[in-house]
Amino acid sequence: MSQTLNEQIDAVAKFGMLKADIPDDITTNLASNIKLRPYQRAAIERWLFYIDKYDGRPKAPHLLFHMATGSGKTVLMATLILDLYRRGYRNFLFFVNSAQIIEKTKENFMNPASSKHLFSPTVRIDEKPVEIRAVETFDAVSNDAINIHFTTIQGLHTRIQAPKENSVSIEDFRNYKVVMISDEAHHLNAETKNTLTKGEAQDKASWESTVSEIFRQHPENMLLEFTATVDLSHEAIRKKYHDKILYDYSLKQFREEGYSKDIELRQADLPPKDRMMQAVVLSQYRRKVAEAHGLHCKPVILMKSKTIKDSAENEAAFTSMVAELTGEALDTLKKASEGDETLSRAFTFIMDTRAMSGADFALELQGDFSPEKVVNVNNPKDLESRQIELNALEEHDNEIRVIFAVDKLNEGWDVLNLFDIVRLYDTRDGKANKVGKTTMAEAQLIGRGARYFPFVAPDQPDAAREKRKYDSALDTSLRILEELHYHCSHNPKYIQDIRNALRETGMLDDSARTVKLRLKQSFKQSAFYLSEHVWVNDRVRNPRDDVMGLDSYKIENHFIYPNLMTGRITEASAFSGGELKRKRSSTEPVSRDFVVANFSKSILGTAMDANEFFHYTNLRNYFPKLASVSEFISSDLYLGGATVSVRGLPEDLDNLTARQKLSIVQYTLNQIETGIKRESVEYVGTKEFKPKKISECFIDKTLKLRMEGETGLSWVKGESNVPDLDQIDLTTKDWYAYDDCYGTDQEKHFIRHLNDHADRLLGLYDDFHLLRNDKAVKLFSFESGQAFEPDFILFLRRTEWESESVMQLFIEPKGLHLAEQEKWKQEFLKQVNYEAKMHVIFQGRDYRILGLPFFNNAAPWINEFSECLESIVGTKESE
Structure with missing residues (x-):
């Protein structure tokens, strides 16, 4: 085909x-x-x-x-x-x-x-x-x-x-x-x-x-x-x-690119009532975690029944359960949850960290999950009448917390704050390892519920609000806002069915692997870890001090307006072979330049008033030295220097109407607006670097890694396919801070490269330490404020003439397929070498921070990297 x-x-x-x-x-x-x-x-x-x-x-x-x-x-x-x-x-x-x-x-x-x-x-x-x-x-x-x-x-x-x-x-x-x-x-x-x-x-x-x-x-x-x-x-x-x-x-691409929640299957050998209670606790945990970070999130639970009759009975049981809830019952549930990592974490946060008693927690749940905040959508007429409400569950004034349904929400339901689906029945329709129709519908419902809840992470203000942020930090409390929990009974055959269905739809990540990245105990106890610092810059709003006019945004002062209507009418005889006959005017169109500022003040004012971008308060954001709207209109640095070429009939150009002039000005302003937005930068990275304690930035982490190539494969356990790694016992290398490496092939090649030069480095320095930077620290581009997390930071320390010096090197191993599109990172690392500013002497030590070119073990990349590293490391006598 x-x-x-x-x-x-x-x-x-x-x-x-x-x-x-x-x-x-x-x-x-x-x-x-x-x-x-x-x-x-x-x-x-x-x-x-x-x-x-x-x-x-x-x-x-x-x-x-x-x-x-x-x-x-x-x-x-x-x-x-x-x-x-x-x-x-x-x-x-x-x-x-x-x-x-x-x-x-x-x-x-x-x-x-x-x-x-x-x-x-x-x-x-x-x-x-x-x-x-x-x-x-x-x-x-x-x-x-x-x-x-x-x-x-x-x-x-x-x-x-x-x-x-x-x-x-x-x-x-x-x-x-x-x-x-x-x-x-x-x-x-x-x-x-x-x-x-x-x-x-x-x-x-x-x-x-x-x-x-x-x-x-x-x-x-x-x-x-x-x-x-x-x-x-x-x-x-x-x-x-x-x-x-x-x-x-595909849904698989959608998930892999971070636009969906992660699916967690929670199977419990408990009756439906107890599964509903667990979902309620986890839902309230999400709400409290969000509030603790200054976020508004009202999590929603979907209670899914097999039949309408069952749904009504389950709703009644839920209402009764909440009404009769006591502090003693919650204390008992907390104690019983000690073997459940997720539920235990929820209780610890709510009742220990937030110091809420069981009795107060029970009262809070009775208020937040009261009958008026619970809906049943199994009646088609009720569903149609409440459709707008059900599609606005994220709104601040929408208090719905629980929805009871059978299958009325399988399509067309746009909801972002659904975090728990509770399956209140225990049947299966899979046969001979084939996914049944009901199970596939359940998987599709899970996919609908897995729409990501967008939020700005306080610790990652530059991260996309609509994408997952904590795959590399599963221990972070906000990770709970990136997960959808599917609660079901303990039925291994059904679990296999639903996993197969999720795999078919693309929602189950078979390649995902959760690993613990731990710092070596010896490193944690070292003086270096406990007392040393890592130097990083910050991101600030662009002051635009050097902006002097439109030219600062690379906007040329000449524009070409689309043709005026010529007013020409043509006719063609059906029997003349298509020969055209002209009417009204035989004059050919011409182009003529107009100075925009020469149009009347009323036309210029009307055009600018109609576009909020050109209101003075907004213009000052982009042009801090602009004194007034009048200056913007008249000065050659701004609109006053702009001309526009208009093509039309001479008689039309000689007699432009007010409407035509207004259209020309609006077109010019739109072109200027587009150019400014295209070239403007809202944030910049500071050139001043400040110290942060290493022990506060670099800690043990739980990572969720997609198994791609070398990524996710353990070096220590011999899973890696990079040749000769097994000849290096990473656990005995004091200079490597971690107990294992799960990185890409180039990351592992770089560690091996450093190991090959370890003896030389130890001959020049008292000690050196290599730290893997998994969202521990960020740098920000000087020019655009774009965040960058170099993969490794190498610290070189030595004492000479009673003074101690510490050199900090930012290093980024890079696959060749990414080198071109991420070229800006390499340019920034070069800029660090001669533009970064810092307190050279800090706490009695002499500090330097430097960036190296991308590392790749293929020529000529490896040659450039080695030469640059050699020039920096030098000899013991060099500075």
């Missing part, structure tokens, strides 16, 4: 041909809290390439975005709607299988007050305001607006088959080109399958065939499908989507 569309685009991507700037009409019109993630940008780049450059593109494209649950498919829909409006589309049909998803999507698309609203308060495309409207029909809609018809596919089918007045009809799709957007699109494949279940047979007449009929009504219609779970193992479906999958971003 020939390459799929996705494989063709992948091949192009390898050559860097997809890289493109996302149009401003997309980026500036999304809600301010939306920052496109790298994989979302990749999807948009593929879309732009397909629409603009792909030779095989049909006039009426049918495409599928196969993207992981929680990856932000709705955000991608919003970007495509904005781009398609630029391309002349005005009418959009959004359809899905479930009514509850419709309500949620309407809220996201149409309600500016919603925290999950997708668009900026004012959408402007081609410098014109664009309204977003929900419509019942495309007949007589505004041609200047984005018109969206929201519907279920079942409801759409009914209206098409039995049309009513003022509702969408098949004629709408004949008379207007429409973009059809299908969410949870795997439901559209009932007709494609050769064998159907009873439910799929009922769907056949209404779903896939109806969509196909609508799609065929206009030659420029588009059909864009979005789903995380299309069944590509089915031959007919795989064939159908052979040339339609534009982007395939």
